[in-house]
Amino acid sequence: MSSIRLSAAEMGAALAKGEITSVELTNQHFDRIAEVDTAVHAFLHLDKEGALAQAKSVDAKRAAGEKLGPIAGVPLALKDVLTQKGIPTTCGSKMLEGWRPPYDSGVVTKLKDAGVVILGKTNMDEFAMGSSTENSAYGPTHNPWDLTRIPGGSGGGSSASLAAFEAPLAIGTDTGGSIRQPAAVTGTVGVKPTYGGVSRYGLVAFSSSLDQAGPCARTVLDTALLHEAIAGHDPRDSTSINSPVPQVVAAAKRLDVKGMKIGVVKEISGEGFQAGVRTRFEESLQLLVEAGAEIVEVSCPNFDYALAAYYLIAPSEASSNLARFDSMRYGIRVGDDGNRGAEEVMNLTRQVGFGREVKRRIILGTYALSSGYYDAYYGSAQKVRTLIKRDFEAAFTKADVLVSPTAPTTAFKIGEKSDDPLAMYLNDIATIDPLAMYLNDIATIPVNMAGIGGMSLPCGLAPEDGLPVGFQIMSPVMQDDLMYRVGGTLEAALNSKWGHTLISQIPDLQVR
């Protein structure tokens, strides 16, 4: 009897009762991966040896009567942007092919301490730049709901591994929506914690002022359990917040929103969004009202500029961060024939090592930071960021949490939007076409810009295409527990309305 469809909390309970061992549970997941991952392609690397060693060690501790945490012995899929000592870490890029980092990231250290079993590294858009996982140098990941569709991005490998029952827990990172949008389009749960809530030590930087690692799972409670395992102060990350971790597990279990004020953000509440996305979003609002919450409309007028500002700030920081890939200390080196100088070798390496989307963002960022344009572009974008922060502050005086659909559409087809990326890029910024690639992140980006917390949880299938829709909940800085409280309540209300969970409705994977 396979246990792979249980929640992580249920697996933890079964392990605690001795109904299953971590080694058995881990092997069941590797069997599942062997069965379906040729079709899904969620994983870039599997660490069977390390995972089974960890599982064995947790089993031994349990047998010896040691007190273990709620997810000790439970398997997890790790996004390939976080370092794990001795395990390949590519960031979905050719640039880091073959690199085995000599140290554990802060998140991995916490996972190991919590007894979590890391199965392997998951696929992603190269250096986390993208919304579809099509920008991976190692080929796209397929959405388990429909293998011809994208699993979201950049953390599409992590979200797909959850939906395919290859892992009950996963780690993502979110710079503009890379945890929440993949969760939305795969019918799973993903949380971007408050900026500084989870260590960025060993998270390969894309845009340092926006990047945040966070938990992904199939239920709100599982996400909370993982959140508490990885959160907390880390002196090795200078932006890490040194204050108590919000009590998100208790909040997820509370199942009560009586008297809470829930703000619908007018600017991202559905205008121009797919009809079925709006339908499911509005039904969910109704369920929250029935559960005792009060819905208020709030306006955040500066959100209109969020996308434009994001596409200056993120590429600017990326162009600086990615300068480290110079082929001198780690990563690939191309063209070093003994005659070429260092600069020429760097150029050749970066030509070969980086994909098109990464190059595009480096060029855009370098331009935005150039001496004559710095104030006009990067400087203005930073001012917009302050305005967005103020919009949130004002909104949070009227509501405890804010809500919106997570993404404007359900999962689109692989190749549908990436055929002409340059046109797509320019079109998106110049015209407001809500179906274009960059606008996938229109509702998620403001959260990163302000450094607050954001969650996406599944709220149904769109009637027109039968694909999952995500519901986003945003909470103030270091009050992540509020979004878990609302998320847990909404999840329970939806499950009781349907009589089942959404993920149980996923079609069986057709694997040849």
Add this chain to the structure above:
Amino acid sequence: MTNIFRADVVKPSLTNEEALSGAPAKVEERFKVPQILGEAE
């Protein structure tokens, strides 16, 4: 706004071997890099 300083205490860090473990080329416990100065024009 407050500055955050850590205690001035020596802590373990990567060994020389670990730091060089990902190097594309190395020589005598150092990174080996292509010629940097005096490149031909």
